[in-house]
Amino acid sequence: MRKILFESLMQSPLTEPAPGRDEAALAELATRVDLAARRRLGRSLSIREVDAGSCNGCELEIHALNNAFYDLERFGFRFVASPRHADVLLVTGPATRNMREALARTYAATPGPKWVVAVGDCAFDGGIFAGSYAVVGSVNEIVPVDLHVRGCPPRPTDLLKGLLALLDA
Ligand code: SF4
Numbered sequence: 001m002r003k004i005l006f007e008s009l010m011q012s013p014l015t016e017p018a019p020g021r022d023e024a025a026l027a028e029l030a031t032r033v034d035l036a037a038r039r040r041l042g043r044s045l046s047i048r049e050v051d052a053g054s055c056n057g058c059e060l061e062i063h064a065l066n067n068a069f070y071d072l073e074r075f076g077f078r079f080v081a082s083p084r085h086a087d088v089l090l091v092t093g094p095a096t097r098n099m100r101e102a103l104a105r106t107y108a109a110t111p112g113p114k115w116v117v118a119v120g121d122c123a124f125d126g127g128i129f130a131g132s133y134a135v136v137g138s139v140n141e142i143v144p145v146d147l148h149v150r151g152c153p154p155r156p157t158d159l160l161k162g163l164l165a166l167l168d169a
Helices: 002-010 025-031 036-040 056-066 097-109 121-125 156-168
Strands: 045-051 077-079 088-092 113-117 136-138 147-149
Touching: 045 056, 045 097, 056 088, 056 156, 088 097, 088 121, 097 136, 113 121, 113 156, 136 156, 147 156
Parallel strands: 045 077, 045 088, 088 113, 113 147
Antiparallel strands: none
């Protein structure tokens, strides 16, 4: 027991170091984010995740943000269960017809100032589901998107970079 305790004290933390600045995300945000509103929120953001029709690949990467390795909460982010408590909507998947109304209502229920981050290639332009009878298209066609995090799915580090850009913008 003493040996294990000693070893764990000597080891460096397993947590992933914070990623560097995402200049592309900062540039996209610069045109959208109201600085005065950002200052009011400080260094903490509450996130409501909305699956608008994804294959769940993006959700797996988003879930990884909460594990001990990526440890999202050390940056001041936390996931919340209601849009009424959220500052950021993290939206995945193409916007499907079935989720169009729910997404619009979730956006309306989120108090301002608020931001929408579209996660994954599907959220950007429909991705591999583009053209399907079940799909409206990009998330931007339903709610105004402030930042796109591209990838299929994007890596947790890319998601972290995008979210950190929101704090830095
Ligand atoms: S971007 Fe890729 S992983 Fe994400 S919902 Fe679309 S197909 Fe799935």
